Each structure stands twice: as structure tokens, then as C-alpha cells.
Amino acid sequence: MTDQSHRGAVTAKNWIALLAIIVVASAIGIAFMLTLNWFPAQASDAAPKIDTFWDVLIVVSVPIFVAVTAMMLFSIWRWRQRPGEEDLDGPPIHGSTKLEVIWTIIPTIIIAALTTYAAILLVDIQSAPAKGTRVVNVNGVQFAWGFETQTPSGPVKTSKLYLPLNEPVKFNVRSKDVIHDFWVPAFRLKVDAVPGITTTYNLTPTKLGTFDVVCAELCGLGHAYMRQTVTVLTAERYAAVMAGLAHASGAAMPAAGAATDAVGKQMFVAGNPATGATACGACHAMKAAGTTAATGPNLDEMLKADDAAGIMEMIVDPNKEIVEGYSKGIMPANYSASMTKTQLAALVKYIDQSVHGKG
Amino acid sequence: MAAKIRQPGWYRALAFSILGVLVCLGLSTGLRAAFALDPVYDGESVLQISLLMVPLFFLGGIGCFDYWLRWASGRTVVDDHKDHGAKSWRDYFKVNTDHKVIGIQYICVSFFFMFVGGLMAMLVRAELAAPGRQFVDPNTYNGIFSIHATLLIFLFVIPVFAGIANYVLPLMIGAPDMAFPRLNALSFWMLPVAGAMMLLSFLAPGGSFAAGWTAYAPLSVDAPIGQSFFTIAVQFAGASSIATALNFLVTIITMRAPGMTFFRMPLLVWANFSTSLLVVIATPFIAASQFMVILDRALGFNFFNPAGGGDVLMYQHVFWFYSHPAVYIMMLPGFGIISEVLATRARKPVFGYRMMAFSLLAIVLLGFTVWAHHMFVSGMSDWIRIPMMITTAIIAIPTGIKIFSWVATLWRGVLKMDTPMLWATGFIAMFTLGGISGVMLAMVPLDIHVSDTYFIVAHIHYVLFGGSLFTIFAGIYFWFPKMTGRMFNERLGKIHFWLTFVFFNLTFAPMHLIGVQGMPRRVSDYADQFATWNLIISISSFILGISSLIFLYNVIVSWRSGPKAGANPWNSLTIEWQVSSPPPIFNFDSIPSVVGGPYEYGVPGAVHAVFDEAKAEPVAVAAGASAGAGAEEAD
Numbered sequence: 001m002t003d004q005s006h007r008g009a010v011t012a013k014n015w016i017a018l019l020a021i022i023v024v025a026s027a028i029g030i031a032f033m034l035t036l037n038w039f040p041a042q043a044s045d046a047a048p049k050i051d052t053f054w055d056v057l058i059v060v061s062v063p064i065f066v067a068v069t070a071m072m073l074f075s076i077w078r079w080r081q082r083p084g085e086e087d088l089d090g091p092p093i094h095g096s097t098k099l100e101v102i103w104t105i106i107p108t109i110i111i112a113a114l115t116t117y118a119a120i121l122l123v124d125i126q127s128a129p130a131k132g133t134r135v136v137n138v139n140g141v142q143f144a145w146g147f148e149t150q151t152p153s154g155p156v157k158t159s160k161l162y163l164p165l166n167e168p169v170k171f172n173v174r175s176k177d178v179i180h181d182f183w184v185p186a187f188r189l190k191v192d193a194v195p196g197i198t199t200t201y202n203l204t205p206t207k208l209g210t211f212d213v214v215c216a217e218l219c220g221l222g223h224a225y226m227r228q229t230v231t232v233l234t235a236e237r238y239a240a241v242m243a244g245l246a247h248a249s250g251a252a253m254p255a256a257g258a259a260t261d262a263v264g265k266q267m268f269v270a271g272n273p274a275t276g277a278t279a280c281g282a283c284h285a286m287k288a289a290g291t292t293a294a295t296g297p298n299l300d301e302m303l304k305a306d307d308a309a310g311i312m313e314m315i316v317d318p319n320k321e322i323v324e325g326y327s328k329g330i331m332p333a334n335y336s337a338s339m340t341k342t343q344l345a346a347l348v349k350y351i352d353q354s355v356h357g358k359g
Numbered sequence: 360m361a362a363k364i365r366q367p368g369w370y371r372a373l374a375f376s377i378l379g380v381l382v383c384l385g386l387s388t389g390l391r392a393a394f395a396l397d398p399v400y401d402g403e404s405v406l407q408i409s410l411l412m413v414p415l416f417f418l419g420g421i422g423c424f425d426y427w428l429r430w431a432s433g434r435t436v437v438d439d440h441k442d443h444g445a446k447s448w449r450d451y452f453k454v455n456t457d458h459k460v461i462g463i464q465y466i467c468v469s470f471f472f473m474f475v476g477g478l479m480a481m482l483v484r485a486e487l488a489a490p491g492r493q494f495v496d497p498n499t500y501n502g503i504f505s506i507h508a509t510l511l512i513f514l515f516v517i518p519v520f521a522g523i524a525n526y527v528l529p530l531m532i533g534a535p536d537m538a539f540p541r542l543n544a545l546s547f548w549m550l551p552v553a554g555a556m557m558l559l560s561f562l563a564p565g566g567s568f569a570a571g572w573t574a575y576a577p578l579s580v581d582a583p584i585g586q587s588f589f590t591i592a593v594q595f596a597g598a599s600s601i602a603t604a605l606n607f608l609v610t611i612i613t614m615r616a617p618g619m620t621f622f623r624m625p626l627l628v629w630a631n632f633s634t635s636l637l638v639v640i641a642t643p644f645i646a647a648s649q650f651m652v653i654l655d656r657a658l659g660f661n662f663f664n665p666a667g668g669g670d671v672l673m674y675q676h677v678f679w680f681y682s683h684p685a686v687y688i689m690m691l692p693g694f695g696i697i698s699e700v701l702a703t704r705a706r707k708p709v710f711g712y713r714m715m716a717f718s719l720l721a722i723v724l725l726g727f728t729v730w731a732h733h734m735f736v737s738g739m740s741d742w743i744r745i746p747m748m749i750t751t752a753i754i755a756i757p758t759g760i761k762i763f764s765w766v767a768t769l770w771r772g773v774l775k776m777d778t779p780m781l782w783a784t785g786f787i788a789m790f791t792l793g794g795i796s797g798v799m800l801a802m803v804p805l806d807i808h809v810s811d812t813y814f815i816v817a818h819i820h821y822v823l824f825g826g827s828l829f830t831i832f833a834g835i836y837f838w839f840p841k842m843t844g845r846m847f848n849e850r851l852g853k854i855h856f857w858l859t860f861v862f863f864n865l866t867f868a869p870m871h872l873i874g875v876q877g878m879p880r881r882v883s884d885y886a887d888q889f890a891t892w893n894l895i896i897s898i899s900s901f902i903l904g905i906s907s908l909i910f911l912y913n914v915i916v917s918w919r920s921g922p923k924a925g926a927n928p929w930n931s932l933t934i935e936w937q938v939s940s941p942p943p944i945f946n947f948d949s950i951p952s953v954v955g956g957p958y959e960y961g962v963p964g965a966v967h968a969v970f971d972e973a974k975a976e977p978v979a980v981a982a983g984a985s986a987g988a989g990a991e992e993a994d
Binding site: 007010036037038039040046049050053054057061064065068069071072075076079080081085088089090091092093094095096099100103104107108111114115118119121122125126173177178179181183185186188189190191192194195196197199212214215216217218219220221222223224225227326330 | 492497498501570571577578581666669670671672705707708710712713714737738744745749752753755760763766770771773774775784787792798807808810811872879880881882883884886959962965
């Protein structure tokens, strides 16, 4: 018979060593997990609170995993089958009510604590906005976001979201076609845009800068490219930018014919949210309009050799010819329906002039 | 040839399928002509009807309905067991009523789809290896990840568990077969139909279905005809699931050997009992959701069209009322496998057997109360979120009981760390991680940030790959000797485990990080900041994929020429190991009587079951060798 001493009882010394290993490994694990750079920038009032909650979850979770793994590895190390033990059985231990009660109650307490924390936090970060809060309408269409902000000089429609710093804002999120999801990772905000209903989200931006706006719900071919930006500005800068946009896009719609250029530019940078016409600038870069998106080809380069008729054809029938490296079916093919003839003509004129430097 | 077409089989299946297409063509054009629709011939309409009807013609042709139709039409039916048991490999390609043959059919077909689905994952990772467009367009990309998930869920994880249980469960409870052998055969044959339909969708005009395995309306309603392949294939896979679950329930309730009380049943039987309850109650809901989609698509019912009074969110509620329980359908049978492997290889009774059984039932019950945790950001009523968070978190308690009991089973055992045991212990560690990220996801404030990101992708792969797939490998290695009569190569099994274990973690652990950092899921392109991690993930995933070829090589070579296994290579107490490997055609030459618990390791002289005849050693008879004798005894 082989040496059976390793099959003896677990001594107090063993327990202390095992406990020490669990404590040390948990400490190392927690330290490592907390030093990882998990989250993007904290740009809203909710962000630091959610990030702190995450840290709490890490501190609770790591020891549970470490304890389970350590007990398992200890068992394997201590009681693995050694040569000569092929016919040996373990002791017939069928269970222990005491242990089973303990490992039912402890997780119950942890779960109760975490869900209480989470519920309080949820109520806190989504508390109803103060009266008079700024409202931004967020409209998802395949495959771009349109933003509509109320200003003293009327609604301003943009393909980039602008928000003032430290001012509460309420988003009304809608969709015209399929489900999208309005996600600003830096705000820790996410809410679906659902056809038929309006969903809402409240928060306060707390950091200056430009952050990603992402569509997080699969919405079709162009889903991956439905990425735009939000820029948080100081109150003064915000007021100036919005006033400028209100002027440029002619919140009071320019009289037909009088300012074709302004209509063309408006179509380019903001589209026609009333009909769901996506802004060109949401996907295409064009120097004159100041857009930099890279979902579709750069228009300054692509349209160099095209005349107005060619540009018109590409807008109304985008799938006819595809630039190498890009895909069919991503650019909306509904512009002839979602824009009026005048708007289309103005848009083509604007692009033609911008690309060929005639403006 | 004519004679062959009259016999059930592949020739007749082909002939019937062609006939089916013609019938659908006639039905479509006839109805369109009757309603004066223009044009009279509409290819999509014919295709749509064919998807629903041709599989039934195929199943009739291959022979699933022969017996019932003969009986229903008043002709003589002979219970001669001519379709029972496999005498050569050819019999595995025919309709067979032997649960052991059906089990192997299930397992082989499921693993075929695992390799296809895994290949799709490689394609996804190749596209994602760098930002920007690599080699597939967005439509193809969306199709590839949709089919990847759909195949691995509906054609691999769910049916492979049904396959393992099909083989093992009747043996474990001392039954000669399943309760309804012909229904069992029909259940199996619906699977290749569903799988073929999903793959064929690549050939559909407009491309394959590309709305993800969740197929949210209205995206799925507006999608090209390829989406119908998903909608209808899921009906066949679901019908297969429901029929099998009914079969398991009746088998477990009515066909246990004398003395096999519920609390003497091995935990694998308990696990499949619980799973079958889930399947029978929940699966009709996904059938409903997909019927509503097909009615919206084909006939303009407006279930999910707000402009027509429809409700977009309702799809998600109905869908998840199945699809959340479905994650337990994909996990509970694995829990059963782990309990069997651990007890046998640790030479100890399963710790807290009754609590292990009760916690399964608790998971079944709680599993129906949590579906809306998939919808925390969906725009549903705000108040639902907190109760759903609490019920979701509570599931961690019975699941925790199982994990702690498994670890306690190892404690002071005599642990043989061979291949099945490596997979089982690896499972415990990986599933604990997946469970922890699951509790995190239940927490609404955090879920708002991480839902629909790679954090979710990481979580589901920790529970379905590190969880379910690890238990499947544990089970396949564990019962391989029983099913084939031969041993697998232990060294290759261990290499397979370690490669999978290491590269599984390298593939999926970083996804937690990039998800929290802001990478959404289901995208063919991503922001440049995630490029480094995605490259590491892609390279790891390729090695992970290659490691499965070791498994394939091992099972094929061992099945052909591995060393003979003997009846009970693991020295296990449960009944399936007390008969020859593979077992006799009708399982038992004499009915076993159960006299004790299934895991009485370490109790001197303890047995789980005794056989009536004095011979303690079962007679080693290969399946098919004593077909005549077996048939007489079973009658």
C-alpha cells in the first residue's frame, strides 16, 4: 500500500494556508482589475456613479471566483489520484446541511445588497428632469442619427449633437424604420429608438469635448457605420454655435429660389428629418461643408470628375455604381422620395460647387 | 429504381421533395390565378410555401410517417423491429427507432453543425482582425454572424444535449428504449431539415437572413426572403425540441426500472427532466414569435408594424419568454453531465444530492420570471426593470448551490484528472466567471452601459462555450467508450482540453474589456482604438478553432481503431455502465432492479442496481449481434 498520509484530515495549518492564498490572490486580482482602464471618458453626471458601482462589483466578484478556483485547485493538488490508488474511493460524504445553509444564505445577502444598491442608483441616475430642461429630439434612421434642438430662433436640425456643459438635458428618442439604439459610451447612456414609441433619457453632460455616438442595436447593412459624435461646449460657445447653425440652416426656411445655396447646404449637413432623408455629411467627408465622416467615400476626391447630372444620378440611384472598397445598399436609395425636387436640385448645386471650388 | 422509390429512404425522399415543390408551385399559381393576382407565377411566393411544405414531403419520403400512415389507413402494421438498431454504418442514414442509434445520429449531425458554425466564427474573426473592410460586405457579414449563432444554438447545443441524453438516459433508468421510438426518430429527422434550410439561406435572393439570431422585428419583417429560411427553420428545430422533451418526460415518468424512485435517479436524469419541462413550456413561445413574423412578412398582418396598430416591443417579450429559458435549456443538461463525471472520477457521492435536484427545479421556475432583463434598454415600461433585476440575481443562488456542491464533491475525493475530469473542472471555473458576469449584467445601471456590447458577447461565450460546450466535451469523452465500445486517446484528449482552455480565455476574456470601453456587438467595422485587442482575439480564435480538429481526429481514429473499452472503464455505479459497450440492441438482457442511490462511492459493497439473473457480469453483446434474440425478449 502506498503512503496515505495526504488523505488525512485537513489540518488547521492547511486551512490557514488556504485562507491566506485566497485573501492574497483576491487582493492581487482586485488590484489588477481595478487598475485596468475599463471605461471611456466620464462625461455625464451618471458616469462616475456607474463606474463606482462597477468597482464595487469587481471587489465582490473577484473573491468569489478566487475562492471557488482555489478550493478546486487545492482539492486537485491534495487529493489527486496517485499511483497505487486506482481502486481507492473517497469517503462517502453525502452532504452537510450546515454548509448548504451557509452557501445559500451568504449569496442571498450579497444579492440583496447588490440589487438594493443597483435599484437606488438607477432611481438616482434616471430621476425626472427639472422643469424647463432642454429637450433634444434624437431621430434614428437607417443609417444615421438626426438631432433636433429647440432654440430661441426655432428648431435646429443637425447631424452632430451639440450640448451645453452642466445643463440637464432630456432626450426624446424615436425611429422611423427599424430599432436603433442611441448610445453615448462616455455618458453611460443607452436607450433603444423604437418605431412607434418615444423613449426618453435624462442626463447632464459634465465634461467638455467630443465623444462618440454609436448605434448599439443591429439595424441592417449600415449598422456598423452608424457612428456620429456629440460635442459638449461651454454655455457661451454652445449659444454661439447654435445661433450660427440656426442661421446657416435657415431655421426660418429660406424662400424658395432666393437662397438655393443655403437649402443645399442644409440638406447636406442636416438632411430632411421631416421625411427621413439622411444628411450626406453624416457619412461623407466634404471640406466645404466641414464634414469628416468616413463611412462613405470622401466626396472631394470621388466627385472630382463628375458633373451635376452625374452627382444627381449618384444621389437618386446610389447602388448603380459602387466605389471600390464600399458596399451596395448602405447609402439610402430614397432621396428622390424624401427630398423635394427643389431641395435635390439645391443639394446637387451645392455639392457641385463645393467639390469643384466654384462656391 | 422504381422499387427503391417505393421503399422509405433517400431516393423516395428526393422524389417526394420534388413532388412537394411541384405541389407548392401549383398551390401558389392556382391561388394567385384564382384571386386574379398579377403575375400569376411569383417565385418568392412559391419559395415561401415550399419552405413550409417541402420538409414535410421530405420527412414522408425518408420514412418518418410510414408506420403511422399504414396504421391510420387501416392496413396491417407489423411490430417486427426491422427499423430498430444499426447493423452497419448505412443504418445511421435511415429512419431508425433505436434510441442509441438516434442518439448517435443526433450527436454526429450536431457536431457537423458545430464545425460549420465554428467556421462561420472564424470568418467573423477574420473580418474583425482589423478595422475597416477586410473581405466580406456588410450584408454577408451580418448573415455570417446570424447563421453562426443560429446554428450553434438551435443545431448544436440544444440538440447535442438531446443526443447525449437520448443515448444515455434510457440506459441510466433501466429502460429498453424511449417511450415513443417513432416520435424520437421524427424529432431527429427534423434537425437536418432545419440545419439545411439555415445554410441554404445563403443562396436566397438578397442573401441569407441577417438580423441576428434574435431576429428582432421590424428588421426581420422588412428583410429579404432569406429571413424566411430562419423563421421556418426555427419552427422545425423547435418542433423537434418539443417532441423530444415530451418523449423524455414520459420516459422518465413511466419507464424507470423497479426501485428507481425519483430520488434514486442520477442527476443527469434530473437535469433532463428539468430541461424537458422548460422546453415543453417555453418553446411554443418562440414558435409563436416566428409565426407572427412570417404572417407579417408574407401576409401583411401588421403584428409588429406600428403604423398598422402593431407593437414592436411585443416581439421581444414573446421571443425572450422562450429565449431566456432557452439558456437554461442549453445549460441544465450540462449540469447533469458534470455531476455524473465528477462523482465517478472523484470517487465520491455528489455532495448534497437532493439540493442539486431541487436547485434544478428552482432554476426551471425562476427561469420563467426573468426574460425582460434582455430588454433593460428596449424602451419597455421602466418599472419592470427592478423586479426583473431581482429575479435574475436570485437565480445566482441555486446556481451557486450547484457550483459549491460540485467543489465540495471534489473535496477529499480520489481525483482522477483524466480528460473528462479536466473538462468538468475547467467548466466549473469558466462557468463561475460566466455566472459572475451574468450577475453584473442583471444590475440595471451597469447593463444600460454594457448591453449590446462585446461585454455581452464575452458573457454568452463564457456560459455557452466555457459552460455548455465544456460540459458537452466532458460528456462526449465520458460516454465515448459506452457509445463506441472503444477508448479515446487520452493524450490527445488532454492536448485538446489545454489548447481549448487557454485560447478560449485569450479569445473571450478581452471582449469584456473592449465591450466596457465602448465596442458595440454585431458590427463589421469598429473604431481604431479597439484594433489591437481585436487582432489578439482573432489570432487566438483561429488557434481555438484549430484545436477542435484534434478532437475530430481523436474521435474518428479512436472509433475505428481505439483499444477496446470494456463495459465499465470508469468503474461507475450507474446502470448504463453495467451493460456491455455498446449495449445490447434492447439494452438489457434482464431488467435491472434499483436498490440504492446512484453515487454510493466509498460505501463498502454498495450497488445502485442489480440484475435479476445471478450473473453479475453482463454479457458483452455488441449492438446488432443478437438482433433476433433481443427482439423476442423485448416483446
